[in-house]
Amino acid sequence: MSDRKELLDRLLDPLQVVVFDGAMGTQLYAKGVFINQCYDELNLRAPDLIREVHRAYIKAGAEVIETNTFGASRAKLAQYGLEADVTKINLEAAKLAREVAEDDVLVAGAVGPLGIRLEPYGPTSLLEARQMFAEQMNGLKEGGADLFILETFADVHEIEQAILAAREIAPDFPIIAQMTIGSDCLTPYGLSPEDIAKTLDALGADIVGLNCSVGPQTILDAIEKMTPVTRRKLSAQPNAGMPREVSGRSMYMASPEYMATYAHHLVQAGVKLVGGCCGTTPEHIAAIVEGIRPLVPRQRKPVRDRRVHQAEIPEEPKGVAPVPFADRSKFSAKIARGDFVTSVEIVPPRGVDATRMLKDTAALKAAGVDAVNVPDGPRAQSRMGALLTSLLIEQRVGIETVTHYCCRDRNLLGMLSDLLGAAATGLHNILLITGDPPKMGPYPNATAVFDIDAIGLTNLVSNLNRGLDPGGNPIGAPTQFAIGVGVNPAAIDPANELSRFEWKVDAGAEYAITQPVFDAEQLERFLGTIDHTRIPIIAGIWPLVSLRNAEFLANEVPGVTVPQPIIERMRRASAKSKEAGVAEGIAIAKEMLERVRPLVQGVQVSAPFGKVELALEVFGDHIKSEATTQ
Known part of the structure; x- marks a missing residue:
């Protein structure tokens, strides 16, 4: 020894x-x-x-x-x-x-x-x-x-x-x-x-x-x-x-x-x-x-001091103050004022022809919808990129988008490049999500990156809004993203969902959009658990079109819960006729909208199979057309 x-x-x-x-x-x-x-x-x-x-x-x-x-x-x-x-x-x-x-x-x-x-x-x-x-x-x-x-x-x-x-x-x-x-x-x-x-x-x-x-x-x-x-x-x-x-x-x-x-x-x-x-x-x-x-x-002089001197550690750059949330976009301004916001989710096209999508978004703008939500490779399917789709919509139609951005497909460097490019082109509303793994889609052997998850991505974007990259290095002018995150009131593990939501808010989330809500009471209970860390919540609404659609959502779409009574309503209606099934799905969606409106600050209605007319039917009198407001 x-x-x-x-x-x-x-x-x-x-x-x-x-x-x-x-x-x-x-x-x-x-x-x-x-x-x-x-x-x-x-x-x-x-x-x-x-x-x-x-x-x-x-x-x-x-x-x-x-x-x-x-x-x-x-x-x-x-x-x-x-x-x-x-x-x-x-x-x-x-x-x-x-x-x-x-x-x-x-x-x-x-x-x-x-x-x-x-x-x-x-x-x-x-x-x-x-x-x-x-x-x-x-x-x-x-x-x-x-x-x-x-x-x-x-x-x-x-x-x-x-x-x-x-x-x-x-x-x-x-x-x-x-x-x-x-x-x-x-x-x-x-x-x-x-x-x-x-x-x-x-x-x-x-x-x-x-x-x-x-x-x-x-x-x-x-x-x-x-x-x-x-x-x-x-x-x-x-x-x-x-x-x-x-x-x-x-x-x-x-x-x-x-x-x-x-x-x-x-x-x-x-x-x-x-x-x-x-x-x-x-x-x-x-x-x-x-x-x-x-x-x-x-x-060299001997040094045997093992004490930890936190004050001597080089101070990390603090960045600049973010642009006020109300000044980042029209969408964020409405949220900041406490107004009720409306949006419709439209899935990007599978190919390069965006003609129908642009026509549909123009109809949404004319109807008075505040924004178009653009998913990023939902269910791990390959579609036109969400960032470029959003850019097309904003430049050619003139309606704001809420761009979904997931962690599945890019490493940290790629994400940083994408986000800086998005900010430079004027995209400001963003929804940060972890993303579905490739095994859920048609390309199960595709590589899943997941360098970070939605919590880490929220931190990254929050830093960009302060003019700092992930290493704390200045990037010049700060980005102006309105930072949204996903939340699932019907999560199988409510404690884990609450914990992750708290982390997201702590990381810099400024609003959240829920998974489709089919149980208003369950949403109300969840909102009670997040009172201590509440940010504006936008409820997801999904108009069902058939029993098959309801069963698919309930069993094959991650994070979506469709209660059995809703499935039974769709079963009875779909048994009558296709049209009856669609009508019942819209009726359920309208009921959900009416019941959640006092609880949340907006709704995102999905356009099932790209049918924006169904989404607009759900809104009813909750939106005012451009012609009405002129």
Whole structure:
């Protein structure tokens, strides 16, 4: 144990240079383990293989080896159905590394990001994230790790939770905190090297640095910017260059000699902990050991202050004040005044001919409807894009739209691009939804992206309205979106629906549109549960046209509940004639409108099968035509 204490003292000594190991995954892949397996589970299934990799790095000269646990958190193991084995996998991983290292080499418990989005851009709370990190770290500690290394983090809020968890589980363990950057030297959220260093320093990490994503040259550029702004020891674990496609395989091309040269430069720039990430091998580590041997470490003042100084963390940009809700559109102005708003939902065309849709929307405008709702790939079907459809309607017809925008089809970058483009073209009313998964539509094998859900998307748009991108970087003039969200008063899990609605409001939602309402009493009960977080509610109304239509909605459309008495009414009417079924559906819709009007601030009536005349019949005297108002 005394040897390990000396090693830990050396690790934390600001004058000493320490060499870490290289990539674990690269070595496992080279030994025939395919990437479709859970590499962390190999600690249980193939312990000899893990021992072999550890021994190779120690033989190469590594003074610290990392446990094979980069993805061994509950969130990541759940992808393989292994969430119940979190403690076992981390415990065994640390035991394996400890066994090979004995007391001559330190064991760093490796902890990577959870792979899920946290608040405010995802459904996982910061506390839940901290608990998952703590669960993993507890296993590593019990298995014999000497310290924790937090690596490849992109989100400073997530690594903060990992640091807090580490301090709770093992207050005396040294913490190495490393973030990842792109070729522009910025994190995916736009944090600069200087801000990385300042933030990790303020959060109380003992050693701060960078790893993965880029090669040694970019890491060096970033390290040179970090050195002047922190007194903590610096670490660097670059990839072996950038991967290239060779005969269909991704290959890292940087030679051991090249890595050794840059390790030399990194130490000269102030790095005191150097190793390798993706693509590096024991040969790279051996070359690094030789490459840095002649160097005399720079003098740097010791820093052993592990306190978390929240006030020292670089302050996030606050943005500008959003444009007042009443000034963003005619639709939002009516809502802000407390007026009753009306809209009709029209599904975009399947092809490129928008003639009928434009004619129908012109009829809605003439009738006095306030806005047209444009769904975004409802039920995972491929149709004309909602943004472009809305643009066509507003430019050619002159009626405002409420554009639905879902998270299913685009990654975060694509969403940001779409939204900035929508704002630039004058689209202001938006309804943010998570979206139906592709398996529900005619293209079940299509890829579902879901980088974020509706809560995260609401946060994103709310920030855009303050002139900030997801990384907190200014975008210039702020967007002027009137932010709407979906809500389902008839949800199967009311508690979860209430919780998600509260999150959406907290994220910046300004009005909500419900799923089709077929039970006014149920809507009234739900509205009572959201009194404490109430925003304007617009009720969805769906005119049924037949028994078959009612049964389809009840059984095959997610989130829609049609009570049995309504289905029985449609059954009796449809048995008489097709026309009787349509008439009964309109009668039910009118009843719903009359009953919900005192409870809500507007209604959205769907046009079943594109028949706007049915929607207009439901409105009756609740709208005034343009001819009447002139």
